[in-house]
Amino acid sequence: MKLGCIGDDFTGSSDLANMLAKGGMRVVQYTGIPSGPAEDGVEAGVVSLKSRTIAPDKAVELSLKALDWLEAQGCTQFFFKYCSTFDSTKEGNIGPVIDALLERLGTDRCIVCPAFPATGRSLYQGHLFVNDTLLSQSGMEDHPLTPMTDPDIRRWVGYQTQHEVGHVAAPTVFDGSDAIEAAIRTEAEAGRSVIVVDAIRDADLHEIGRAALDLKLVTGGSGVALGLPANFLGEGERKAPADTWRGDDGPAAIIAGSASRMTRAQVARYAQDHPAMEITADAVMAGEVTPEEAARFALEADGIALLYSSADPDTVRAAQERYGREEVAGRLEGFFAETARKLTEGGVTRLVTAGGETSGAVVEGLGLTALEIGPEIAPGVPALRAEGRDPVLALKSGNFGDEDFFAKALDILGGRT
Numbered sequence: 001m002k003l004g005c006i007g008d009d010f011t012g013s014s015d016l017a018n019m020l021a022k023g024g025m026r027v028v029q030y031t032g033i034p035s036g037p038a039e040d041g042v043e044a045g046v047v048s049l050k051s052r053t054i055a056p057d058k059a060v061e062l063s064l065k066a067l068d069w070l071e072a073q074g075c076t077q078f079f080f081k082y083c084s085t086f087d088s089t090k091e092g093n094i095g096p097v098i099d100a101l102l103e104r105l106g107t108d109r110c111i112v113c114p115a116f117p118a119t120g121r122s123l124y125q126g127h128l129f130v131n132d133t134l135l136s137q138s139g140m141e142d143h144p145l146t147p148m149t150d151p152d153i154r155r156w157v158g159y160q161t162q163h164e165v166g167h168v169a170a171p172t173v174f175d176g177s178d179a180i181e182a183a184i185r186t187e188a189e190a191g192r193s194v195i196v197v198d199a200i201r202d203a204d205l206h207e208i209g210r211a212a213l214d215l216k217l218v219t220g221g222s223g224v225a226l227g228l229p230a231n232f233l234g235e236g237e238r239k240a241p242a243d244t245w246r247g248d249d250g251p252a253a254i255i256a257g258s259a260s261r262m263t264r265a266q267v268a269r270y271a272q273d274h275p276a277m278e279i280t281a282d283a284v285m286a287g288e289v290t291p292e293e294a295a296r297f298a299l300e301a302d303g304i305a306l307l308y309s310s311a312d313p314d315t316v317r318a319a320q321e322r323y324g325r326e327e328v329a330g331r332l333e334g335f336f337a338e339t340a341r342k343l344t345e346g347g348v349t350r351l352v353t354a355g356g357e358t359s360g361a362v363v364e365g366l367g368l369t370a371l372e373i374g375p376e377i378a379p380g381v382p383a384l385r386a387e388g389r390d391p392v393l394a395l396k397s398g399n400f401g402d403e404d405f406f407a408k409a410l411d412i413l414g415g416r417t
């Protein structure tokens with residue numbers, strides 16, 4: 001294994017795995033830290049953790065264990081993947097994990113680059129944009145667990161890290177990889193170890209990738225991984241992605257736990273002409289709906305059913321005030337994990353999930369250990385196959401995909417491209 005990646009959630013990890021597979025690397029996404037060695041021939045391993053919203057010390061502990069495993073597989077460069085909308089609080093978990101990885105790797109520098117132009121995320125003057133709006137006006141300011149109220153990534157990561165924060169601004173990035181490499185060196189030598197790098201276009205990310213050749217630690221969204229495969233693979237060594245992919249046209253279901261704007265639009269679109277059951281926080285907290293009932297609804301539905309808790313920010317806020325933020329998140333995730341188990345026991349072999357925490361809960365609930373990367377459904381979302389068993393999956397980031405994502409994902413997972 002050459003490139004060792006640690007993802008702070010499961011949708012984000014599949015996004016990164018997709019990017020590296022498209023770059024020609026042989027990639028496996030591991031769900032949690034594997035108990036044995038990787039199989040031969042894996043060039044990039046993505047260890048997915050559910051560490052984005054847990055306590056910072058726990059996130060650090062898990063990330064260091066993942067690093068140990070990846071180092072033991074022979075990796076020479078490490079990638080810490082977080083959200084392209086920098087989902088985190090003032091306390092973490094991005095900064096504390098970066099600090100711990102820098103220390104363990106014995107290096108004084110890493111880059112921080114959440115930009116992902118293919119999905120509208122760009123970083124300019126240290127500020128993160130989603131399409132034409134600042135992060136803090138993009139809807140992410142209402143995120144249920146990590147409200148992003150400040151678009152200045154230098155300031156936000158500055159709250160979280162013990163290190164000084166540096167910056168490589170867009171004009172330097174436009175000058176290409178040599179200029180970027182020199183600027184990173186200057187920042188690190190001035191004691192600014194956590195270096196935010198602007199990027200607006202894919203071309204910038206390729207240059208940043210080249211400049212990152214000798215960095216031990218790269219951090220960011222999947223966009224900055226665009227340029228990394230070329231550092232590892234010579235001419236003719238790129239593997240065609242998805243050449244072993246087989247779809248599965250078996251019984252299917254969709255679980256949506258994300259409250260993001262895009263997922264809510266996807267839910268509304270799909271529910272117009274398909275069976276759909278809303279799982280409200282009140283009903284779950286009061287035990288008025290059970291995973292058995294939700295799974296039965298889906299298994300008996302006339303058509304492929306959608307089970308969703310996705311709700312608007314006022315509804316989510318009211319539930320959090322009533323029951324507590326962590327309590328309601330834990331109960332909803334537990335509900336969906338158990339529902340997914342019942343669905344697969346009932347014969348479902350094709351599953352689409354929306355939301356990072358939700359997807360993590362489902363994948364952990366199903367006890368899946370490794371995921372093969374299949375064709376891309378939408379930017380940042382690949383089709384996945386659980387190694388050696390059912391189901392085929394799509395783990396959709398809350399924000400990703402078009403309004404008709406669910407129908408498209410079911411088609412591609414079903415082998416119809």
Ligand SMILES: Nc1ncnc2c1ncn2[C@@H]1O[C@H](COP(=O)(O)OP(=O)(O)O)[C@@H](O)[C@H]1O
Pocket residue numbers: 144145257258259260279280281309310311315316317319320328329330332333354355356357358359396397398399
């Ligand atoms: N109806 C609801 N009421 C309260 N909280 C909700 C509701 N639906 C979803 N949530 C919260 O939103 C979180 C969404 O997180 P996640 O699945 O990671 O989505 P995203 O990918 O958009 O971040 C859930 O963990 C849960 O805490």
Ligand SMILES: O=C(O)[C@@H](O)C(=O)COP(=O)(O)O
Pocket residue numbers: 009011012013015016082083084085087116221222355356357380396397398399
């Ligand atoms: O980088 C991204 O935007 C995604 O890969 C990601 O991390 C998804 O997180 P969620 O939006 O919480 O699913």
